[in-house]
Each structure stands twice: as C-alpha cells, then as structure tokens.
Amino acid sequence: MVDLSVEICGLKFKTPILPAAGPTVMDGDALVKVAAGGAGGLVAKTVSVKPAQVPRPCIIKVKDSMLNAELWSDIPLEQWIKNEYPKAKRTGLPLIASIGYKAEEIREIAPKVAAAGADALELSTHYLGNDPTPVIEATKAAKETVKIPVFVKLSPNVLDVAQFARAAEGAGADGIVAINTLGPCLAIDIENAMPMLGSAQGYGWLSGPAIKPLAVRCVADVARAVKIPVIGVGGVSTGRDVIEFIMAGASAVQVCTSAIVKGYRIYGLMADEMVKFMRAKGYNTINDFKGIALRHLPEQPLRTTAKPVEVIASKCTACGLCERHCPYEAIHVVGKVAKVDPVKCYTCGLCASVCPTRAIRF
Numbered sequence: 113m114v115d116l117s118v119e120i121c122g123l124k125f126k127t128p129i130l131p132a133a134g135p136t137v138m139d140g141d142a143l144v145k146v147a148a149g150g151a152g153g154l155v156a157k158t159v160s161v162k163p164a165q166v167p168r169p170c171i172i173k174v175k176d177s178m179l180n181a182e183l184w185s186d187i188p189l190e191q192w193i194k195n196e197y198p199k200a201k202r203t204g205l206p207l208i209a210s211i212g213y214k215a216e217e218i219r220e221i222a223p224k225v226a227a228a229g230a231d232a233l234e235l236s237t238h239y240l241g242n243d244p245t246p247v248i249e250a251t252k253a254a255k256e257t258v259k260i261p262v263f264v265k266l267s268p269n270v271l272d273v274a275q276f277a278r279a280a281e282g283a284g285a286d287g288i289v290a291i292n293t294l295g296p297c298l299a300i301d302i303e304n305a306m307p308m309l310g311s312a313q314g315y316g317w318l319s320g321p322a323i324k325p326l327a328v329r330c331v332a333d334v335a336r337a338v339k340i341p342v343i344g345v346g347g348v349s350t351g352r353d354v355i356e357f358i359m360a361g362a363s364a365v366q367v368c369t370s371a372i373v374k375g376y377r378i379y380g381l382m383a384d385e386m387v388k389f390m391r392a393k394g395y396n397t398i399n400d401f402k403g404i405a406l407r408h409l410p411e412q413p414l415r416t417t418a419k420p421v422e423v424i425a426s427k428c429t430a431c432g433l434c435e436r437h438c439p440y441e442a443i444h445v446v447g448k449v450a451k452v453d454p455v456k457c458y459t460c461g462l463c464a465s466v467c468p469t470r471a472i473r474f
C-alpha cells in the first residue's frame with residue numbers, strides 16, 4: 113500500500129505536494145481551491161507590513177516558463193489575519209504563511225501571523241550577492257518572536273546556496289525551501305521595443321520548467337549541507353518531477369508556475385502519478401527513496417563512454433522526435449520503429465531525454 117504522507121517539523125502533510133507562494137495562493141478562496149485540488153498542505157502568498165504596489169503587466173509566459181514582477185501580496189496584512197488565513201485554516205490542512213522581508217518587518221509580522229493560526233512560517237528571501245547576514249537576521253527575528261517552525265526560502269541568485277542554508281540553520285531555521293525565482297531577467301516586446309513587464313527597468317524573475325535543473329541542484333547541495341528538512345521548488349510540473357526532487361533530498365515540493373498553467377487539479381494529478389511510479393518500483397513510502405540519488409553525487413566518476421542507446425521496440429511509437437533531435441544523424445525511424453546506427457551514435461543521451469514513451473535507454 114503506497115503512503116504519500118510526510119511529516120516535516122511536526123506538520124503532517126497528506127502528500128508531499130504543496131503550492132508555492134504566488135498567484136494561485138493569493139487569498140483564502142484560492143487556498144480553498146488548492147486544498148480541493150488535492151494539495152498535501154498549504155503555503156500562502158507572501159505578506160509584508162504594507163500591501164505591495166504591483167507593477168503591470170506583472171506576469172508573462174516565456175515558452176513553458178514565466179517571468180514575473182508580482183512582488184508580495186497587495187492585500188493588507190490585517191485582511192489576511194481577519195479573513196484569508198482563517199478561510200485557509202478551515203480546510204484542515206497545515207498552513208505555512210510566507211512573510212517578508214527584513215528582520216524588523218519579520219519581528220512585527222511573525223507574531224501576528226502565528227496568532228492568526230499559521231502552523232509554520234516561511235521567510236521569503238530574494239537577496240542577490242553573497243552576504244548571508246540579512247538571512248541570519250531575518251531568521252533570528254522570526255525565531256525570537258514565534259514558537260511555530262520557521263522555514264527559510266532561499267534565492268538561487270547567490271554563488272553558494274549551501275552556505276546560505278548553513279547560515280539559516282545556524283540562526284535557528286527549522287527547514288529550508290529552495291528555490292525562489294531566478295534573475296533578474298528581461299523580455300522585450302519587439303512590436304513596440306518596450307520591456308514586456310511594467311517593473312523597474314522591465315526586469316522580471318524566471319520560474320517554471322526552465323529553472324528545474326537549477327532547483328534540483330540547489331536542493332541536492334542544501335540537503336548535503338544541513339540536517340534540517342528541505343522543501344524543493346522550481347519547475348515541478350509532473351509526479352516524476354516530484355520524485356526527482358525527493359531523490360535529490362527534498363522532503364516535499366512546492367508548485368507555482370505549473371499550477372498557474374495547468375490549474376488547481378495539478379496537485380492531485382501529480383500525487384496519482386507518484387503512486388503509479390512508486391508501485392512500479394516497489395516504494396511504499398517517501399522515505400524509501402528520499403535522498404537516494406545523493407549517495408551517487410560525490411563519488412560519481414566522470415563517465416566518458418557509454419554503449420549506444422537501445423530502442424525498446426514495444427514502447428516505440430515511431431513519432432520521430434529522436435530522429436529530429438539527434439545532432440549526429442544516428443537514429444532513424446525505419447518502418448514502425450526507431451533504429452540506432454551504433455557507429456554514428458555519439459552516446460550523447462539527447463534522444464533518450466526527448467523520447468515521450470521512454471522507449472530509448474542507455
């Protein structure tokens with residue numbers, strides 16, 4: 113019997129799939145929809161002492177990813193406390209409240225949000241540069257003012273994310289959330305030569321599938337650097353992605369961009385996909401495979417040779433994607449199945465990574 117439940121810092125989540133701070137958790141009604149969509153727990157949009165003045169436009173799609181300049185919530189803190197958090201609490205799911213940003217702001221907001229019923233806090237950080245002092249100060253401010261667990265959400269825009277995680281752990285953080293969006297980035301509307309986003313300098317922050325490999329790397333780095341639990345976020349869009357983050361050491365994941373694109377049902381759909389994968393592999397619980405990829409990372413030797421790829425004929429649909437992608441012209445659809453030329457095959461791995469039915473393997 114597959115069991116997806118996880119316990120993190122004493123909070124019991126029915127699955128490891130949570131929403132991430134963003135527009136899909138913008139108020140209490142949205143959080144109720146997230147719960148109905150099958151999320152294992154709730155994370156609310158970041159609030160700060162004053163409502164945000166959000167630039168417009170503030171979200172654009174870039175291929176299957178996004179740039180945003182949404183900042184934090186434009187709903188006043190008092191309204192969150194009076195209406196939005198209580199609505200979310202009535203779902204019965206554990207509620208993590210995201211707050212920002214500076215230590216003095218955290219000191220003011222944290223006790224109010226905890227008193228409103230939040231089960232844990234998430235400190236949103238967005239620092240560029242390599243000085244973890246603001247993270248340390250923000251973490252200490254939260255830990256000094258509340259008793260509930262404090263998660264610190266890290267930005268990938270630093271040289272050494274593990275150093276920031278260690279600093280947060282040293283300041284008393286109970287868990288790490290990795291990662292926030294990547295940037296700043298810029299997109300230009302070539303019809304009028306204007307930045308597409310309405311923010312200062314048109315800058316925005318990248319999220320979605322484009323940042324997933326960066327997020328998985330950060331999670332692996334952080335998981336090896338600290339003893340406290342890590343929640344992975346960045347580009348999660350399928351149940352297989354969730355498995356990947358957990359194998360890299362995450363205890364749970366959060367989803368923002370793909371939930372915007374695919375809707376509130378995504379949390380339950382990803383959980384179903386996880387169950388199928390776990391059954392096929394004989395995993396009964398999340399702990400059965402949590403962090404199992406980490407042991408291969410430090411001692412992973414440089415692999416400079418591989419056997420030519422192999423096509424599993426029964427799985428091949430002759431879609432031709434492998435043929436179109438192969439830079440070495442080494443794979444061709446012949447009749448109803450892809451065939452590999454072992455002499456031309458450079459064993460680069462690209463065909464296996466694009467095959468939609470996983471019919472190609474090393």
Ligand SMILES: Cc1cc2nc3c(=O)[nH]c(=O)nc-3n(C[C@H](O)[C@H](O)[C@H](O)COP(=O)(O)O)c2cc1C
Nearest residue numbers: 132133134158180182236292319320346347368369
């Ligand atoms: C439109 C938008 C708004 C966001 N707002 C917040 C926020 O208020 N606080 C925060 O910590 N992160 C915020 N994020 C970042 C997400 O929580 C998440 O860390 C990031 O988008 C990576 O996950 P994803 O690839 O699943 O979107 C926002 C992201 C998007 C796309």
